[in-house]
Amino acid sequence: MLAAAGRRVGGRLLAAIPAVFGVVVLTFLVMRVLPGDPAVYFAGGPSAGQAEIDALRAEMGLDRPVPVQLMYYLRDVATGDLGRSLTTGQPVMTDIRQRLPASLELTFTALLLALVAAIPLGILAALRPGSAVDHVVRFLCTMGVCMPTFVTGLLLIYVFYYLLGWSPDPTGRIDIFASTPPEITGFLLLDFALTGDWDGWRAAFTQLILPAATMALFVLAPLARMTRASMLAVLGGDFIRTARAMGLPGWRIIVVYALRNALLPVLTIAGIVFSTMLGANVLVEKVFSWPGVASYALDALQASDYAPVQGFVLLMASIFVVVNLVIDLLYGLADPRAVAE
Amino acid sequence: MSAALGRPSLLRHAGWVLRGNLVTAFALGGTALLVLVALLAPWLAAYDPIATNVANAMRPPSAAHWFGTDQLGRDILSRLLYGARLDLAIAAAAVSLSFVLGAMIGAFCGYHGGRLDRAVGRFVDVLMAFPLFVLAMAMVAALGNQVQNIVYATAVINLPFYIRFARTEVAVRRQAGWVEAARASGNGGARIVLGFLLPNILPNVAVQISLNLGWAILNAAGLSFLGLGVTAPTPEWGIMVAEGARFISAGHWWLVAFPGLALMLAVLCFNLLGDGLRDILDPRMRT
Numbered sequence: 001m002l003a004a005a006g007r008r009v010g011g012r013l014l015a016a017i018p019a020v021f022g023v024v025v026l027t028f029l030v031m032r033v034l035p036g037d038p039a040v041y042f043a044g045g046p047s048a049g050q051a052e053i054d055a056l057r058a059e060m061g062l063d064r065p066v067p068v069q070l071m072y073y074l075r076d077v078a079t080g081d082l083g084r085s086l087t088t089g090q091p092v093m094t095d096i097r098q099r100l101p102a103s104l105e106l107t108f109t110a111l112l113l114a115l116v117a118a119i120p121l122g123i124l125a126a127l128r129p130g131s132a133v134d135h136v137v138r139f140l141c142t143m144g145v146c147m148p149t150f151v152t153g154l155l156l157i158y159v160f161y162y163l164l165g166w167s168p169d170p171t172g173r174i175d176i177f178a179s180t181p182p183e184i185t186g187f188l189l190l191d192f193a194l195t196g197d198w199d200g201w202r203a204a205f206t207q208l209i210l211p212a213a214t215m216a217l218f219v220l221a222p223l224a225r226m227t228r229a230s231m232l233a234v235l236g237g238d239f240i241r242t243a244r245a246m247g248l249p250g251w252r253i254i255v256v257y258a259l260r261n262a263l264l265p266v267l268t269i270a271g272i273v274f275s276t277m278l279g280a281n282v283l284v285e286k287v288f289s290w291p292g293v294a295s296y297a298l299d300a301l302q303a304s305d306y307a308p309v310q311g312f313v314l315l316m317a318s319i320f321v322v323v324n325l326v327i328d329l330l331y332g333l334a335d336p337r338a339v340a341e
Numbered sequence: 342m343s344a345a346l347g348r349p350s351l352l353r354h355a356g357w358v359l360r361g362n363l364v365t366a367f368a369l370g371g372t373a374l375l376v377l378v379a380l381l382a383p384w385l386a387a388y389d390p391i392a393t394n395v396a397n398a399m400r401p402p403s404a405a406h407w408f409g410t411d412q413l414g415r416d417i418l419s420r421l422l423y424g425a426r427l428d429l430a431i432a433a434a435a436v437s438l439s440f441v442l443g444a445m446i447g448a449f450c451g452y453h454g455g456r457l458d459r460a461v462g463r464f465v466d467v468l469m470a471f472p473l474f475v476l477a478m479a480m481v482a483a484l485g486n487q488v489q490n491i492v493y494a495t496a497v498i499n500l501p502f503y504i505r506f507a508r509t510e511v512a513v514r515r516q517a518g519w520v521e522a523a524r525a526s527g528n529g530g531a532r533i534v535l536g537f538l539l540p541n542i543l544p545n546v547a548v549q550i551s552l553n554l555g556w557a558i559l560n561a562a563g564l565s566f567l568g569l570g571v572t573a574p575t576p577e578w579g580i581m582v583a584e585g586a587r588f589i590s591a592g593h594w595w596l597v598a599f600p601g602l603a604l605m606l607a608v609l610c611f612n613l614l615g616d617g618l619r620d621i622l623d624p625r626m627r628t
Contacts, residue, residue, distance in 0.1 A: 146609040
C-alpha cells in the first residue's frame, strides 16, 4: 500500500519534469528578449563608461551566446542556485525564502476563509435547489468573480480602514513600530502563537484579514459552485435514500455521507485555485504593500532584473506541481476508490 | 415574401428565448449598452477626458460632475465613457486573436492527432503550468509599454484554453458520420476542418468567447493597474483605479469606486451572457 503510494508519487514527479523544464526554458528566453540592458542599468545609466559596462556584462555572463547562457543557468538551477538579485544584492534563493512565508500565509488564510464560506454556502444551495438561498449563493458567486481583486481590496480598505476604523493602516504584514516575533516558521501568526505573544498575534491578524478576504472573495465562486454541483449529484444517490430510510439524522447524512463523497471535485478545484492565487497575488500584494514573492517579482521585472523573475516563475511552477501531487494524495485519503486503478 | 416573414419571426424567436431567460436578456442589454457607450463616447461625454483643471480637483459627485473629479480635476464620468472604448477594444481584439489562432490550431490538432498533436499538447501544458498573469506581465515588459502589447499578452494567455477546447470538441466529432461522408466525397483535411468542423463547434466556442471576454477585461485592467501597457493621461479603467488608489485611505472613494463598478459591470454582463448562451445551447450544463 505504502510502496504503491510511493511509486505513484514518484511517477507523478517524473511526469512533471518536462513541464517544469519547459517553464524554465521559456522563462529564460522571455527574460532574454526583455528590453533594457541590465548591465547598463547597474553601471549607473547610459553615462557610465563603455569599459565599465563591458566588465559588468562579462561578470554577469551576458557576453556569451544565449544557448551557452541557458546551459549555465540550467546547471545553476540544478544545484539550487537561482542567481543573485541585482536590486537587493542578495541571492534570489535567500530573498525568496524571506518573502515566501508572507505570500503563503496570505494565500493559505485566503483559501481557508474561502473554503469556510464556500462549503456551507454550496451545501445550503444544494439542499434547496431553486430556493431563495440558492439564488443568493448564485448571486454572491457571480459578483465575486466579476470584482477585480484590486478594486475589492481598495473598497475594503475604504470601508474598514477609513469609514469604520476597524483595520490598521493597510500597508505591510505588521505595523512598522510593532516588534516582530523571533523567526521560527516565518508565518507571523504561527510565530506569535508559538511565543505566546497574543497582542502581536492580533496585530498581525488584523493586517492579514483584509488582503485575505479580498483574495477569498475572488475565489469563492468556483469553490461554492463546485460544492453545490457535486453535492447535488451525490444527494441524488441511492445510498443517501437508504440512509434516509434507515432514519439517520439529517445532519449526519449530509456531513458524513454526502459531503465526504462530494468533496473530491472540490479538492481538485481548491488545488487549482491555490496555484492561481499564488500567481494572481501580484495585484493584492501591490494594493496592500504586502512583502511577498509576487511583489518581489514585479519590482524586479520593472528594474529588468532577470534572476528574481526567473526564480519566481520556477517557484510557481514547482508549487503548481507539488500542489497537484498533494491533491492527488488527498484524493486517496478522501476516497480510496480513486487510487485503486 | 419569405424574407419579409422570416425576419420578424426570427426576432420573435429571439424575444421568446430571452423572455424565458431574464438574466440573459439583462446581460444582452448591458452588453449592447456598453458597446453603444463606447461608440458614442465623444458625444456622450460632457467634458474633455484629459483636460486638467486643478482648481476643481477631488470634488465628490455633484450635479455638474455626476461621478466627481479626480486629483487633476478631470471629470470621472467622461473618462469612464472614453475608457469603455479602450477596455472593450483591448478585450475584443485579444479574444478574437486567441480565438482565431487557438481554434485553428486546436481543430487541426484534434483532427490529425499524432506527433504534432502531442507536441502542441505538451506546449499547452507548459503554458498552463505558468502563472499566467505573471507571463502576461513579463510579455508586456518584454514587448514594450504599449496598448497593443496588452492585447498580445492577453491573447497568448487565453490561447491554451482555446486550443484545448477546440481540440476536444473536434476530436469527439472526428469519427462522426458526416465527417466520414465529407471525407468519402473527396474533401481534404484542411477543407474538412475549416469548412465542416469549425462551423460545427462554433456555437460551443461562442460561449467560451463570452466567458473569456470578461476574463480578458480583468486581465487588461490588472496589467494597466500595475502600470504596464497603458500610460498616464489615457482614460482607461485599470489605470483610473491605480491613480485613485493613492487617495482611498483619505476617503476619496469615487476615484476608485466608479471605474471599479464599470469593470465589474462589463465582466458581469459578459459572464452572464456566456452562462445564458450555454444554457440555451445545452440545458444540461446548467449549474
